[in-house]
Amino acid sequence: MTEFTTRPEDDASVDPDLLSDPQRRFWVASACAVGGAAGVATAVPFVGSFAPSDKARAAGAPVEVDVSGLKAGELRTVEWRGKPIWVLRRSSAQVEDLKSLDNKLADPQSDRPGYTPDFAKNEHRSRDPDVFVAVGICTHLGCSPTPELAAGPGPGLPPDWKGGFFCPCHGSYFDLAGRVYKNVPAPDNLEVPPYVVSADGSTVTVGIEDEDQA
Numbered sequence: 001m002t003e004f005t006t007r008p009e010d011d012a013s014v015d016p017d018l019l020s021d022p023q024r025r026f027w028v029a030s031a032c033a034v035g036g037a038a039g040v041a042t043a044v045p046f047v048g049s050f051a052p053s054d055k056a057r058a059a060g061a062p063v064e065v066d067v068s069g070l071k072a073g074e075l076r077t078v079e080w081r082g083k084p085i086w087v088l089r090r091s092s093a094q095v096e097d098l099k100s101l102d103n104k105l106a107d108p109q110s111d112r113p114g115y116t117p118d119f120a121k122n123e124h125r126s127r128d129p130d131v132f133v134a135v136g137i138c139t140h141l142g143c144s145p146t147p148e149l150a151a152g153p154g155p156g157l158p159p160d161w162k163g164g165f166f167c168p169c170h171g172s173y174f175d176l177a178g179r180v181y182k183n184v185p186a187p188d189n190l191e192v193p194p195y196v197v198s199a200d201g202s203t204v205t206v207g208i209e210d211e212d213q214a
């Protein structure tokens with residue numbers, strides 16, 4: 001598990017103005033991460049090769065991610081419109097476990113407006129059950145949660161943890177569909193961005209909702 005020894009707001013070297021901007025705060029929070037950061041970098045690579053040019057990215061161009069080699073339980077991070085976007089290949093067991101968590105979650109059906117597009121309002125909160133796509137920014141104050149994908153107890157995690165994401169800034173938990181647990185600071189599920197999956201399932205394109213836009 002990645003250990004955050006310094007929260008951004010507790011780090012005297014961090015300009016407070018940076019923390020008021022959620023997107024900039026993400027990068028600040030990432031820079032504050034130490035300890036297991038190298039391990040996470042290995043397990044959760046930032047896929048720079050999939051990113052468009054700086055000019056296209058600045059304009060908010062769609063970002064295509066090759067998921068053909070993504071194994072079950074693997075997560076990749078790309079950047080879209082200055083935000084970290086997670087693309088996770090869930091195993092069939094992980095998808096099945098989602099059904100058992102509803103009574104622990106604040107908004108299990110993703111009924112609240114603003115964070116879940118219509119295409120993802122289903123039990124797995126995605127287009128394809130096995131491929132989950134979300135904006136990796138906590139809905140509380142904008143830190144970047146840590147992927148804790150493996151099931152089982154761990155430091156700071158609930159004893160019956162089924163895998164998900166943990167925000168170390170103030171202790172919020174999200175399941176492997178980005179659904180927020182009850183009684184944590186984060187008020188909403190993680191945002192699902194617009195995206196499409198190619199017909200053969202080999203690519204995910206973030207930033208469009210219709211293949212015709214590709």
Ligand code: FES
Pocket residue numbers: 138139140141142143167168169170171172185186
């Ligand atoms: S920013 Fe994630 S819990 Fe506060």
